Amino acid sequence: MKYASVTERLAGLGGAKWAVHFEARKLQAEGRRVIELTIGEPDVATPQILIDAAVRGLEAGRTGYSNGRGEAGLLRILAARYSQRRGRPFTPQQFLALPGTQTVLFLLLAALTDAGDEVLVADPMYATYEGVIRASGATMVPVQLSPEHGFRLQAADVAAKITPRSRVLFLNSPHNPSGAVLTKDDIRALGELAVEHDLWIVSDEVYEDLVFPGVSFASPLDFPEFADRTVAAASISKSHAAPGFRSGWCVGPEEFISRALPLAETMLFGNQPFLADATAAALASPSDVAGGMAERFKRRADSLYETLEGVAGLRVHRPEAGMFALIDVRASGMSGERFALDLLARTGVAVMPGESFGNGLAGWLRVSLTRPDAELAEAAEAIAEFAKQRVAA
Structure with a gap:
C-alpha cells in the first residue's frame, strides 16, 4: 500500500521521543512506585x-x-x-x-x-x-x-x-x-x-x-x-x-x-x-495560580542545584522560567537516554533524556519541577547516588 510522504517525514517524531515516560507509566500500572519527573503537568488543580x-x-x-x-x-x-x-x-x-x-x-x-x-x-x-x-x-x-x-x-x-x-x-x-x-x-x-x-x-x-x-x-x-x-x-x-x-x-x-x-x-x-x-x-484577570507555580518551581530548581551540582561530575542548569531544569550527565560516560532508562529501572525515578529535545542536549536530562518538594528531594538523592555508582564502576 502507498502512503503520503508526510508519514515518512514524521516517522519517529511522535511518541517515540517519550519512550522513558511511557515505560514509567507501564511500571506504575504494574504496581511499582515511580517518581515521575517527565512531563510538564501543573502542580495545582485547574482553578x-x-x-x-x-x-x-x-x-x-x-x-x-x-x-x-x-x-x-x-x-x-x-x-x-x-x-x-x-x-x-x-x-x-x-x-x-x-x-x-x-x-x-x-x-x-x-x-x-x-x-x-x-x-x-x-x-x-x-x-x-x-x-x-x-x-x-x-x-x-x-x-x-x-x-x-x-x-x-x-x-x-x-x-x-x-x-x-x-x-x-x-x-x-x-x-x-x-x-x-x-x-x-x-x-x-x-x-x-x-x-x-x-x-x-x-x-x-x-x-x-x-x-x-x-x-x-x-x-x-x-x-x-x-x-x-x-x-x-x-x-x-x-x-x-x-x-x-x-x-x-x-x-x-x-x-x-x-x-x-x-x-x-x-x-x-x-x-x-x-x-x-x-x-x-x-x-479577564491575572492568573490565580501562575505566580505560586513560578515561585515553587524556582525553589525546587534551586534545591536540585544545591543537591546535585558537582556530584560525580554532574552539572545543573538553573532555569529562569517554566517547569523544568537540566542536568548534564556527560561525566557519567552515558548518553542521556541510557542514563534515564537505567535510572528508572534501578531507582524508579523517571526523567526525560536530553536527546528527546535535539542533538544539542545529548548527554543531558530534563527534570520536571512539578512534583512535591519531598518527592523531588528524594529523586535528587537517587540521581546523586546513581551517578556516584556510575563513576565508581
Whole structure:
C-alpha cells in the first residue's frame, strides 16, 4: 500500500521521543512506585473559575458549533490582554482560537512554509517542533544553544545559518527544555536579523506567565517594527493549570490571520464555545495560580542545584522560567537516554533524556519541577547516588 510522504517525514517524531515516560507509566500500572519527573503537568488543580465558567456554558447550551476564528467574547478578551501587555493596540481580528499551542504551531508552520523552505530553530527544542516543521515539507535548520550563554539564542549564531531558502525564525521564550528567557536586547537583535533577511518570526510564548521572580519577559510583539512579521502562540495549559482544556490561540497581523483562517477552518472549525467561555473568564484577570507555580518551581530548581551540582561530575542548569531544569550527565560516560532508562529501572525515578529535545542536549536530562518538594528531594538523592555508582564502576 502507498502512503503520503508526510508519514515518512514524521516517522519517529511522535511518541517515540517519550519512550522513558511511557515505560514509567507501564511500571506504575504494574504496581511499582515511580517518581515521575517527565512531563510538564501543573502542580495545582485547574482553578474553580475555569470549571464554573465551563459548567455554566454547558448548562446554557454552549455546545454548538463555533466559527472558524473563535468565539467573539474570547477574541475581545485576547485583544484587550495583548493591548495591555504589549503597550500597543491589538484588535480581535488579529487572533485565532484553536485547541492548544500544539495545534496553533502546526497551523503557523503550515501557513508560512512550503517544501524546501528552511526554518531556523534553537537546538535543544521542545520535542514536537521538528514534527510541526517537517509536516509541511520544510527543512529544520537547528541553531546550537550554549550553556555558556545560558541557553539563550544568539543572533550571530542564527545569522551563520541563514540561506536564500530561510523563511521562518522559530523562537521559544521562556524556553522548553532549558527555562532560558530571551532578553529585550536578544529579541531586538533577532528581530533586526529577521527584517534584514525578510523572515517571519514564530514565537511560542506558552510559558510567559511562569517567569521566575526577578526575571523579565520580552516578546517580539513588544516591538512595533517587527509587528508585520511576527505571529505568536500561547494557551491556558500552563498559566492556568488547564492542559486538558486544550484551549490556545495565535496572534499576528490581520492579513496573516485572514490568510490562515481557511487553513484553520479546514483543520477544525473553531474551538468549543463552552471552553472559549472558560478561557475568556481565565484571561479577564491575572492568573490565580501562575505566580505560586513560578515561585515553587524556582525553589525546587534551586534545591536540585544545591543537591546535585558537582556530584560525580554532574552539572545543573538553573532555569529562569517554566517547569523544568537540566542536568548534564556527560561525566557519567552515558548518553542521556541510557542514563534515564537505567535510572528508572534501578531507582524508579523517571526523567526525560536530553536527546528527546535535539542533538544539542545529548548527554543531558530534563527534570520536571512539578512534583512535591519531598518527592523531588528524594529523586535528587537517587540521581546523586546513581551517578556516584556510575563513576565508581
